[in-house]
Amino acid sequence: MNFKQVEAFRAVMLSGSMTAAAESLHTSQPNISRLIAQLERSSGFKLFERVGGRLLPTDEGAALFADVERAFIGLHSLEKSAQNIRQGGTGQLRIAAVPSLSLTLLPKVIQRFRRENPDAAISIHTNDSPMVAHWAASQFCHVGLASYVGDEMPGVRTQKICDVPGVCIFPTGHRLSTHTTVKAEDLHGEEFISLSMNDGSRARVDRAFAEEKEYRKLNLETPYAATVCSLVALGLGVSIVSPMVALEYLHRGIETRPFEPQIRFSTYLLLPEDRPQSLLSQRFSVLIMEMLNEASEAWQV
Numbered sequence: 001m002n003f004k005q006v007e008a009f010r011a012v013m014l015s016g017s018m019t020a021a022a023e024s025l026h027t028s029q030p031n032i033s034r035l036i037a038q039l040e041r042s043s044g045f046k047l048f049e050r051v052g053g054r055l056l057p058t059d060e061g062a063a064l065f066a067d068v069e070r071a072f073i074g075l076h077s078l079e080k081s082a083q084n085i086r087q088g089g090t091g092q093l094r095i096a097a098v099p100s101l102s103l104t105l106l107p108k109v110i111q112r113f114r115r116e117n118p119d120a121a122i123s124i125h126t127n128d129s130p131m132v133a134h135w136a137a138s139q140f141c142h143v144g145l146a147s148y149v150g151d152e153m154p155g156v157r158t159q160k161i162c163d164v165p166g167v168c169i170f171p172t173g174h175r176l177s178t179h180t181t182v183k184a185e186d187l188h189g190e191e192f193i194s195l196s197m198n199d200g201s202r203a204r205v206d207r208a209f210a211e212e213k214e215y216r217k218l219n220l221e222t223p224y225a226a227t228v229c230s231l232v233a234l235g236l237g238v239s240i241v242s243p244m245v246a247l248e249y250l251h252r253g254i255e256t257r258p259f260e261p262q263i264r265f266s267t268y269l270l271l272p273e274d275r276p277q278s279l280l281s282q283r284f285s286v287l288i289m290e291m292l293n294e295a296s297e298a299w300q301v
Contacts, residue, residue, distance in 0.1 A: 008035035144270030148200030191237035192216035
């Protein structure tokens with residue numbers, strides 16, 4: 001007994017004739033007859049009798065059909081399950097992200113992602129890059145978004161998905177608004193709002209001022225670039241941040257200029273090293289890369 005034989009038997013039972021069954025299965029009537037005969041031999045009893053020119057199931061055939069229908073209902077359930085997984089993944093996506101993304105672009109990414117995956121359960125976990133890497137490596141999160149990667153990040157696969165030059169931000173109407181480009185020496189005497197020391201970009205920014213340490217006033221720091229932008233908008237100082245973050249705060253009363261020497265701000269996609277990527281994770285990864293690219297292009301326009 002094989003699937004084609006059972007399928008042919010079910011088609012005959014539902015249609016009432018060999019010819020109609022053949023049409024529904026896109027095959028020939030002789031092929032249906034052959035499959036029914038094979039099924040009768042393997043089962044050891046007749047499935048149909050011809051009575052007055054009509055093809056009627058035997059009692060044994062009717063009993064077998066009841067079990068066949070239960071099996072096909074289960075098969076259709078499996079097909080529906082496979083379709084749901086194909087369309088919506090496994091239904092759960094845990095994302096780890098640094099604050100510079102989770103407080104700016106990431107909500108927009110989630111908004112677009114939900115349009116195509118409305119039933120996906122999504123959770124966002126925010127911390128610094130080392131913790132994001134830890135969450136990805138431990139498989140607590142399906143995907144991680146970090147601003148830097150170090151030498152000691154075992155258990156994750158990394159991919160740089162965005163790399164942009166930092167910008168100097170300052171309050172609207174600030175004296176720096178007359179500059180087309182801001183240089184390190186232009187920040188003489190300015191209150192400089194820094195990221196926390198444990199942020200990887202803090203060291204890159206400080207290196208740009210290695211020879212002008214006396215120029216900046218370093219009395220304010222915060223772990224979040226979004227908070228830096230808010231503080232700048234309130235007139236509490238100037239700073240250097242990723243343009244991806246600054247873009248979200250232009251309406252809040254800040255201006256931006258290119259900064260020299262150039263300081264790069266990168267975004268890395270982190271995936272668990274020993275875990276196949278789920279469909280939801282794959283779709284999210286493609287989308288975040290697309291939207292980061294869109295934001296980067298919008299900034300350069």
